[in-house]
Structure formats: structure tokens, C-alpha cells
Amino acid sequence: MRESDEGRTSGRIVETEAYVPGDAAGHAYVGPTDRNRTLFLRRGHAYVYLSYGIHFCVNVSGATPGVGAGTLLRALEPLEGVPLMQARRGTLRLIDLARGPGRLGQAMAIDRALDGTDLCACGPLWLADAVRPPGKVKASVRIGISKETARLLRFYEQGNPHVSGPGALRR
DNA sequence: AAGAAGATTCGCT
């Protein structure tokens, strides 16, 4: 759920990737730095980073204070504020609004100002209760990384068209 | 102080 000056946008999380402690593919692997310090906050805080110099991606920190771990939000099924997301994304296609971590960030107007936000409190960005029970959740290898590629830490709702990449419409 | 790599996306062939 995202509240901004332009209005509210929200979506249902349909795809995530987990980055656990000791995971060589995770941004927290090298230890706390200026960039990844919010990954070491108590679980439920936002970690926002710039990917490839272009895209803002969002994580939810997932461990106890001082431990680096998080969950990358990879895709949303748009719910509220669809016209606003369409304007931000420059497309009318619902499928293209938040299918992929960079697109998700753009649709929700995520930026570094939201880094470290407590996602369990009232604020500009937070996690709300599910509007609908999830369908069948499937696991797969993570996308776009070069290390720890064997780990099945990507999770998505099977058959949901708003999921990016493999698994969107297949089984 | 400079160079290389990166949890991606978009447009063109």
C-alpha cells in the first residue's frame, strides 16, 4: 500500500524472492554498508535500492536487528489507483504496471526517501492484510542473479498473469 | 581517484 501526494495506489503481492543470511547472492552478504543498512533493521522495514542505475526496487527486511536478510517484492496485481499507476508507467496495460521489481517501484513511485520505512506502521508505505487468500504458491530459482542459483527462493502465485517471467501462465 | 559489476527494462531486428 502506497500513500503519496498524488493519491493512493495499492496492489496485491503476487511474486517475491527471499535473500537469507549467508546468501552470497544477497546484498547483505558483505555486511552492513551505507547502501544496505536498512536490510539489517528489524523485520518489516523497507530497503530501497537503485538497480542498474535506473530502477528502484523494494525489499522487506526479514530478520532480527543486526542480521541482514530481506524479501524482494517482484510483482503486484494492481488494486487501487490504477489510473495513477498507468500515468506513472506510461502504459494502459494492467499487465505491464507492476510486473517486475523495477516496474513495481515506478508504479508505486518508490524512491530512496522511503528507505527504512516501517512497513508495519501508518506511513507513506506499508503492508496491509490480504484482500483475497492466495492461490497455489509455487517456488522456483531466483531471477537475474549469478550466485546461489540453485536455491528455490522465488515464490509466486501460480497462474496469476501479473507474475513476471516463468510461471506467469504455465504450471 | 578510477574502474567494474549489478536482485532490470525497453526497443529494435
Next chain:
DNA sequence: GCGAATCTTCTTA
């Protein structure tokens, strides 16, 4: 399907 765009952060000299 493939390659460019783009810039922050970390590593090395």
C-alpha cells in the same frame, strides 16, 4: 531474442 541504456556502490590502486 538480443543488446543498449544508465548510475550507484563497492573494490582496488
